[in-house]
Amino acid sequence: MAKTKSEGAPSAADGEIPATIWERLDAPRTARSTLTHDRIAEAAVALADAEGLEAVSMRKLAERLGVATMALYRYVDSKDELLELMTDAVSDPATLTADPEDWRAVFGEAAHRRRATALAHPWLPAAQSQVPATLTPSRNQVLERMLAALEPLPLTGDQKMQLIRALDAYARGAADGEVNQRMMLERRGYGADGDVRLLLRANMQWLLRSGRYPRFAALVTDGLAPVDAVREFELGLQAMLDGLAARFGI
The missing domain is CATH 1.10.10.60 (Homeodomain-like)
Incomplete structure (x- = not known):
């Protein structure tokens, strides 16, 4: 039929x-x-x-x-x-302002924009899992900016795309994970900005009592700071850019 x-x-x-x-x-x-x-x-x-x-x-x-x-x-x-x-x-390349000759600034801005867009539109990760969203006109303009920033560097076409895919994989993975956690907290009645430790409290108490995970238990007992999503995203992003720069000698 x-x-x-x-x-x-x-x-x-x-x-x-x-x-x-x-x-x-x-x-x-x-x-x-x-x-x-x-x-x-x-x-x-x-x-x-x-x-x-x-x-x-x-x-x-x-x-x-x-x-x-x-x-x-x-x-x-x-x-x-x-x-x-x-x-x-929901992509707006016209508002990107990073120095077009600074590849790290261009890549960093693209990653931060990916996170901000996903948080503003929590349905985006699910939508992008269903369609080839990377080849739309607006997203292609972002790709053009990234390629232009890499143009002066001694890289092959394949290497340029490896850099771009690696950055996108980090930004999408981190942003989508944050969106999924916020949606889970909201569904459970804690609010999107709720403390995930409250949700995991029962599991955590069982884990500590079990005695099976002494190293993790020691970390928890010593005290862990609340997760700062913005700071952790930035830390991971800078580590990713440092690694890419070292790997490709740029």
Whole structure:
């Protein structure tokens, strides 16, 4: 049985690569309409921010925009394309201000922006696990900035991409982990900014009583400072940049 548009993105199984939403956006539109891709993305982001990614459906989005559900399909072919629009919309490369000739500053700013965007839009990690979000126009502009910062350095194309992927892996992993913990705390009634130690208290007491983990128990008994997410992200980021600089001799 053939899939409906809402079930997935177009297939290239027959060897013909379908046009992406970004290619279609570049094509001139002959008819004028109050509904635009920007309006659709803005409404979808607002819906996800308010109710979570699971609340975003074509029907609900159409209601929010005051149009028929089928009207949306003149702009997006599938839910996957909608997610691509959303991930692109929350990236704003025009506001990046780091010195373009300082690769560490450019990379650091990109990492901090990745964290800030994920915290502002907690649905982003889940959305990016479903679509190839790295190749949207806004994210490609960030990539261009990073490549431009690396251009004067004695690096091959593969080495440049290794640097970029390593930085992205750190920033995404750290930011997504922080988002997941905040969402877990909120679901358990502690609030997104709650102290995770309260949530883990029962497990911690069992661990200390068990006697099975003496080294970790000693750390806890001696006293550990509350986790400072901002400081830990920065510490990890600088260690990553130091390591990349040493590894590639730059």
